[in-house]
Amino acid sequence: MNQDIHPFLSHLKATRHLAANSLDGYRRDLEDLSRELQAHHDIVLTADIKPHHLSAYIHRLKEQGRTNATISRRIVSFKAFFQFALETGLTAANPSLRLAAPKAERKSPRALSLSDVERLLEAPDLSDEAGIRDRAMLETLYATGMRVTELTNLNVEDVRTDLRLLACRGTGGRERMIPISSMCRDWMIKYMQEARPRLLRDGAVEHALFVSHLGSRMTRQGFWKLIKKHAASAGVSTEVTPHTLRHSFAYHLVDNGADLRSVQEMLGHTDLTATQVYQPSSKAKLRDVYDSFHPRNRGGQDDAQE
Known part of the structure; x- marks a missing residue:
């Protein structure tokens, strides 16, 4: 085989x-x-x-x-x-036809609170170029919800700070445009103007947006170690991976009223059901909405206590 x-x-x-x-x-x-x-x-x-x-x-x-x-x-x-x-004729019969996948375990993705996100983003030491780079990478990940591979695959030409847009190449080579926040844009400009030139080797031509201390493209493994280090220094008790910021991005957008179709497009999900896992955190608001707007509701919890 x-x-x-x-x-x-x-x-x-x-x-x-x-x-x-x-x-x-x-x-x-x-x-x-x-x-x-x-x-x-x-x-x-x-x-x-x-x-x-x-x-x-x-x-x-x-x-x-x-x-x-x-x-x-x-x-x-x-x-x-x-x-x-x-x-291709390697076998006369397909032995996997009757294999059935076990029932999927429906788990809500783990996300950070807004305060934990703030502490994580502010963790890098900004006294050197590596810290500025790390801050820009963290801001970009939280501003866009990118996968870590999509983040490390970004090239300089993918950034349009004037339009606050990033061109992202996702799974299967599909490209999508993702808006970025004004704060992310500002850190991106600071990194590209102040830190990236000092990280590059003299005379080197490098298309990668985010580069390591060696002057070459930052690897996903390298960024994984960086985010673990900054989470520890920030005192974030929740286990943090690059995907945690992706989940946090989606949860916080939905919690603040973003429609699922828009979040689906930004995350690069081909199927809306993959995005619907971020909905449960918003269901806590349903009772408040119902109590506030349904014409036949007269007292909410007060009625239940009578």
Whole structure:
């Protein structure tokens, strides 16, 4: 099976234009399956894999305590791979047809309070160029709700500070325009004028907007470490990742009355249901709206106490 994984990933890259991170996810899922099949069933050929082999593998994942989300993702990987194997003659039958994803665990994304966001944004030390860069990156992430890969993939030409817009390339190469706040624009200008030139190596030509101390494009892993450091120094007790600011961006917009369609477009969600997870935090307002505006409501909680 191992020898068939690379052609499959090449097929995905050519036909679905997936990002490198997505391709890595497929690769890890399939390589783990390959190892398990060889260890438990002495199977090395894709053509020898049967439905009961896949069922046994999924059962082992459940025994290991893997989440439903992890199992569902692996099933998606397997279904795509074996469909490719069938179409290319690597197997005579698709053994993944009867695999069913477990029921999704509906969890509300974790977001920061406004006060925690403020403390996090103000955490970088602005006495040097790295601190100014970090502040600009944090402001941009919270102002746009970008994914961390979208943030680190930004180039200088993607920024229109005069229009307060960023051009963002999302999953599948789709591009969207995202507005930024005036505060984010101001920090972006400060970074580009004062900090970025000092971070670049003399004479170097670098298109990346955000660069590391080496003068090259900031990596997602590098920014992950930075946001962890600033969250700790700010005393934010909630676990903070780059995606936490994305969730906070969406929650705070919806809480302040933004419509879901607009938030969906800014987040780059292809399906509105992915954006609807941010709605529950606003439902607490429904009683106040009802009590204030329904003509037949006379006293709200006072009536309930009588």
